[in-house]
Amino acid sequence: MSRPKPSQPDATVLTGAHYLDGDEACAEGAIAAGCRFFAGYPITPSTEIAERIASRFPLVGGTFIQMEDELASMAAILGGAWGGAKAMTVTSGPGFSLMMENIGLGIMTETPCVVVNVQRGGPSTGLPTLTGQQDMMQARWGSHGDYEVIALSPSSPQECFDLTITAFGLSERYRLPVLFMMDECVGHMTEKVVIPPAEDIPVIERRWYRGPKESYLPYQAGPDKVPDMVRAGDDYRIHITGLTHDERGYPVINAACQSVCVSRLVDKIRDNAGDIVITDEEAVDGADVVVVSYGISYRVATRAIALARAEGIKVGSVRLVTVWPFPEARIAELSRKVKALVMPEINLGQMYRELQRAAAGNCRTLLIPHCGGWVHDPNDVLAAIREGAK
Amino acid sequence: MKYWRRPLDADHCRSPHGIVHIIINRCKGCGFCINYCPKQVLEFSRHFNRKGYHPPVVVKPEACVDCGLCGAICPEFAIWSTPNPECILDEPAEAKPA
Amino acid sequence: MSELLTTPAPGGPVVEEERHPHEPFLRMDRIPHIWCSTCGLGTVLNCYITAIQRSSVPRADHTIVSGIGCTGRAAGYVKIDSFHTTHGRALPFATGLKLANPRLKVTVFSGDGDLVAIGGNHLIHAARRNMDMTVICVNNFNYAMTGGQFGPTTPEGAKLTTAPYGSYEHPFNIPFLVDSCGATYVARWTSLHVREMIETLVEALNHRGFSFVEVISPCPTVYARRNRLGTGLDLLKYYHDSAEVRHGADTRDVDISFKGRIIVGRFVQRCKPTYLDTMDAALGRSVGKEFVCYEGPMQASDGRS
Incomplete structure (x- = not known):
């Protein structure tokens, strides 16, 4: 499939100095990082990201879909990632809670994507329009089971742009949903945001498998414990499951396989923490x-x-x-x-x-x-x- | 197959004839193929397979018309039919010329 | 005993070593599947594999997505790109796959509980959007994997572990539900109607838009046993006696009652722009020259397209 160039070469990366709020900067960061599939559900105070994406994606060749809820949004970006796109969803506390099960599916199936949580006060509906940093432990432990996550927290609109790109890079590098933990203040704070020229933006591409088709095992990892990926439709005939699985991706329901499978999911982050932690x-x-x-x-x-x-x-x-x-x-x-x-x-x-x-x-x-x-x-x-x- | 009259093309057309293939140890003995075979080609074997089920056994091989129903209805991918190159004529003697 | 078993039956060959013609499409290292004897799921999977081969879509483009439950295991047995997702979320996952790579022919193969109960919201919205995908909904009237609980399709009066005195909830008429939400192809068969099911599945796979095929299928181990309906074979006999083929039937009339008649056939087949059609057309109109159509998935580095 050929990738037609955008009709305006400058449409993708809006190089220059802008006056943007954190939500808008996050959306621009995603576009600059190569995100071309977005599924989301409106929720304050993250909605401006979805709005910005909805207006910008048609100009940069991205697909935006507003799903019926956050459960669907999270599932859709996992599907989008396996379809071969860089994918993102955005939400706030209540929606983040709904996404938890499928964040777990993303971790288990090692699916690169970015989940933005513009935090507000909780619990429950809490303070929809006011700030909070109360989902930090939910980010770490919100989905059931044992796992490690990567979560970033920007302090300024500029960082909302820069770190969204970093988040996409980490998600592709370590193959997991990366959690982007903004908060209402950073999301709605408007400041100068400098978007560098496209060639200066460090975009990390997917770890595509390059070996022979016959010997591909979806969960065979190298020394860094991160397996290479293929996309649906390339005739690799992969099986991907949320069940505990072996290197072939086949479900194996026993303690021995659980130990191998879950240990690697945890170790790929722990062992590489030196490279991840900023x-x-x-x-x-x-x-x-x-x-x-x-x-x-x-x-x-x-x-x-x-x-x-x-x-x-x-x-x-x-x-x-x-x-x-x-x-x-x-x-x-x-x-x-x-x-x-x-x-x-x-x-x-x-x-x-x-x-x-x-x-x-x-x-x-x-x-x-x-x-x-x-x-x-x-x-x-x-x-x-x-x-x-x- | 029995017809109410001899088909006009009976001298050059032959009804298909099939060979039934059974992977007996894959069978879970549901009996779908036995019950819905339109030609009653199959019966339950009196033997058990490795799983402890009674697989089908071909009792009227000459009656199979390779309709493929056993292959389509089998939930276990354990039975199917293929065309038998040695076609046999229908029983033209039983039908009177129109 | 094994000697007896490998001896050809009188008058006909019984072949142990031969390969079933569907084996190239099956993950043979996972066969036999987990489904019980006289369960209809294997039959539906069998028909789906036949339909894949007869459809006009190249094999590499076929993708199957399942949710959770007995039917949810289907994805794990088919040798095409297959995804076994979370309970109820097969449809939105499939939506993401399709939108990220519109070339794919995405089939959601899941059960009534997965698609209509926990995933009901996604079902109505996928139908409303006329999302270009095929849904095969195997309806066995209960949650079988968890031991036979009643669900939104359980006919009134049927007994299940969480409805020990008989279900008193009004069940969904699924074809009516998806029809009224905007599905552009709706059909129903039972797992006995294998030829019709195959034909319908081929049509559904070749259909442009949201195609939905409900297959009534026996659950011998929990549903049939609890309700003293015999084995799966007895249920096939019930389908045989109670099914009434009515193509083009008004979907309002196709509800199923306990031990009642089952109206089968192709109920709905209509043309309507799909989600991607309307999206591209609308954006093309309103955004104008600056509109850049979705550029397709990222290219894998070895140049595959």
């Missing part, structure tokens, strides 16, 4: 207190850090760009050097549990909880920094 550190060396934050909470933390420094407190910052896998080795290392690790997050302690676990009592760990609906007051973060510096 943190953004600042002034960590010699700091007494390090603020560990992600998403919109990082933006609030930067203000508190500036105020603390004005008071003479040696404070550094670690921003979790990838929230999952959690950078536990780095946090453990820091915990032996600092007095306290401080974490503001818009929930009552989710990633904080990981922080505590990684710090293992080597230093104080302070949570600055927040129920959601609005971001932290920087003074609350400042107070925690002061407390940690004591």
Whole structure:
């Protein structure tokens, strides 16, 4: 099948400086990453991504479909990925809950795709129009069974663009649904977003199988534990199932196969964590207190850090760009050097549990909880920094 | 096959004749083929197969007309028919010329 | 005993080593399948494989998607690209496959519980969109894989483990449901009507748009046993006695009652633009010259197209 060039060469990547909100930037990032299949269901505050995709896809040769619900949206992008497209869906808390079973299917069948969750306050319908960071543990453990995930959390509209491309790259590289954990503030914040020239955008293509057809096994992995993929319609006669399966993709319902199958799904992320984990550190060396934050909470933390420094407190910052896998080795290392690790997050302690676990009592760990609906007051973060510096 | 009159093309047309193939150990003894064979070619074997079912057995091989029904209805892919190159004539003597 | 078994039966060859003509289309390393003796699922699968070969679609383009349940296992036995998805979600998964690679002939092969109960929302919307795919819905009137619970197709009065005193819910008339939602090809047969089923499946596979074939099929182990209906063979005899072929029947009239008549035939066959037809046409009209039609799936690096 030939790929006709877009009628306007600049239609795909809108190179230049723009004034975009995080949702729109995420949509542009997806298009720049090569996403050409989108299935979604409207939900605040993620809808603007779907709206942007719906208006942009007809110009760039993509297919947009609004499904009947989030269960369908998630299933459809898995189908789209096996059909040979880079695929994405977007949602918020309630829809994310509905997607969980099929996120598990994506993990089990090793299907590359990107799931965006523009988080709002929960539980249940909660605060549809107000922010939250309360789905962080759901991202990690929301689908049943044992598995590892990759989740990213952007802090600005620029990052919504850049990290969406990274998310697609990681999903193709490690073959799994990558969770893009935005929040309402980042999604609806409008800032300058610079879109680089198309040739400067690092797009990672699918790991196509290149060997002979006869010897293809859908789940035979190399040393990096990630198998190569084919697409439906190329006569490989693949069988793909959500059941525990062997290298042929055939269901095998016993403990031995479960051990091989599930261990590899987990190990392909754990073993490659060094390649996956992205943190953004600042002034960590010699700091007494390090603020560990992600998403919109990082933006609030930067203000508190500036105020603390004005008071003479040696404070550094670690921003979790990838929230999952959690950078536990780095946090453990820091915990032996600092007095306290401080974490503001818009929930009552989710990633904080990981922080505590990684710090293992080597230093104080302070949570600055927040129920959601609005971001932290920087003074609350400042107070925690002061407390940690004591 | 019996006709109410001798077919006009009886001297040069022959009704098809088939050979029944059975993979007896794949059979789960449902009896669909036996019951719905239009020519009653099959019966349950008195023997058990490896799974413990009674597979079909061909009792009237000469009656098979290769209609393919056994092959289509079998849920186990265990029986089918193929054309028998050695066609046999119908029983023209039984039908009187029109 | 094995000696006796491999001895040709009197008067006819019984061949052990030969290969069934469908074997090139079956994952023989997974045969025998899991379905019970006198279950009709194998028959429907058998007819589907015949229909694939008789359809005008090249083999490589045939793709089968199943959900969960006894029927959901069908995908695992056919040697074409096959996907065994989650419960109820075969249709949206299939929708994604079709839209990402419109060349594919996607068939959803699943059960009544999967398609009409948990997947009911997707069924009505796939029909409404006239999504270009074929759905084979094997209806055995119950959830068999989990041991025989009643479902949305169980006839009133039938006893099942979660309806021990008989089901008192009004069942769906599935052809009417999909017809009223916009399906452009609707047919029903029983697993006894193999020739008609094959013909219909070939038509359904060649049909452009949402084609839906319901196949009434015996569940001997749970449905028939609980309701003292005998074996699957006895149910085939019931189909034989109670089925009434009525092509073009008004789908409002084809509901099924417990031990009642079963109206079969091709009920609906109409032409209507498919989802992709309307999408491309509408976008082409409104977006104009700047519209770029979906460019197809990513090219695999070895140049396959």
